[in-house]
Amino acid sequence: MLASLGKIQNSFVRSLTAAATVGSAITMAAAIGLGVTNAKENAAYRAALYSALAGTGCGAIFGLVYSARGSQPSTQTQPERQTLSIDGLRPAAGERQTWKDWRNFVVIRKVKESEEITSFYLQPEDGGAIPNFQPGQFLTIKLDIPGQPRPVIRTYSLSDYAESGAYYRLSIKREPMPVGTNFMPGIASNFMHDRVQVGSIIPAKPPSGKFVLDPQKSLPAVLISNGVGITPMISMAKAATLLNPHRPIWFVHGAREGRFHAFRDEVATIAQQNPNLHVHVAYSRPQPPDTGHYHSTGYVDTDLIRSLVQQDAEYFLCGSPAFMQSLREGLKAAGVPDSQVFFEAFTKGISMGTEARAIAANPNGAGDRPEVVFAESGKTATWRSGDGSLLEFAEANDLNPSYSCRQGICGTCMCRILEGEVDYQNTPVAAIDDGSVLICISTPKTARVVLDL
Ligand SMILES: Cc1cc2nc3c(=O)[nH]c(=O)nc-3n(C[C@H](O)[C@H](O)[C@H](O)COP(=O)(O)OP(=O)(O)OC[C@H]3O[C@@H](n4cnc5c(N)ncnc54)[C@H](O)[C@@H]3O)c2cc1C
Ligand code: FES
8 A cells, every 4th residue: 555655646645545545444444343243322433433533634644744755865876777778779768877986787799790809788787877988988897707816807998889878889809829929818808708698797997098089079080990909990980970970080990801800891881871981991911702891902001091181180090009100100200290199009019119118217216226015915125227117016026916908098007005106107098096006107206105005
């Protein structure tokens, strides 16, 4: 009865309903009582009448009190649950909820995109809505991998873009063992390919990253990628098509051959929707079945880009370290200002120029041999020129701090600094909490540095 009462929105109607219900119940009980006991006296009838009236009054008061209680805000806000599906881009209901730290996501779809790349579609396990993101941003995920001493944290670009925000998509390349070595194949990527299935739960941090396209700008944008570097470019191309289709966009991608070319049909579909999106695909080793699916043979280089784009533009680069290095140098030589060239490296291999070399140099003001205290582990060690970043130094001292990008991009290595200061060898991209530092790109600045590690 309480549940039904709670559904009545109007408090007056709710009070009347409660009064009528309680009054009728007592009248019926009294009538049955009089019948069963065969009571004939006036006193008995009066008692029954007064009870019914009192019951009606109590019911009315109860209805009003229940209304007042029901209209107070709940102290615990639950995300609205909804049945989620990815058939089409169904808008997510309710507010776009962002979150802090980790939130569990369910893999709702797993799609093979090429010989090496597989996509994972994620929706929050709590059924709530997800915030949209800037095209080019990434998610940080945490994987419990058997045999690993602690959760493995990695970052993956969001490879799709829809205004509706119905899901997030990550597209992950299986990292093989490097040729000519006996190193382990990539831990996280192989686990994702082999063990993560529809229904698996993956904790993720909110979208993050500064390698982003502002779709509202009018300056032409050139999106240049090779291999798995295509992932942020898809999101950028889709966002531009959805939000500002008048902006000229070049989508230039390099792949080995058709079997390794992910999202070929998806990019063709975007291009059909957007006459201002110009697609160029270069295959370095095309095979006979690839005929008609690529525009040039060879690598994507500055000469190719200059032949395609003859106007002022901003450039977005994502791909292998050597590829980006040569394009950055080529664009610079072609007179493109640095302020119009944006890049994101997925691995540490890209040379940071003078910045990278600075890591080996003596830190400013730290004295010759700054002392580094790893407070939680109870270790103290002396940092010397050539010991590299604080992350490398911690690893050399048998510590196992979390990391992913090792470039100041993802924030995974962030830890609290309890004493002293650090020098950054390149500008951090990740947002850094007060009182914390990114140890992957920093060295001691003061004679003593105490880290909460
Ligand atoms: C901002 C950002 C976005 C990213 N987006 C994507 C994306 O969209 N898609 C994607 O696929 N990746 C992306 N990455 C890369 C991703 O985060 C992982 O780095 C990648 O998946 C490899 O992780 P892993 O655990 O599989 O490999 P790891 O275990 O980290 O190993 C990496 C490589 O090193 C080799 N290796 C192992 N041991 C050694 C050793 N001792 N010495 C030298 N080499 C060794 C492995 O064989 C492997 O090839 C992104 C990275 C960043 C920073
Ligand atoms: S490991 Fe990514 S910011 Fe340090």
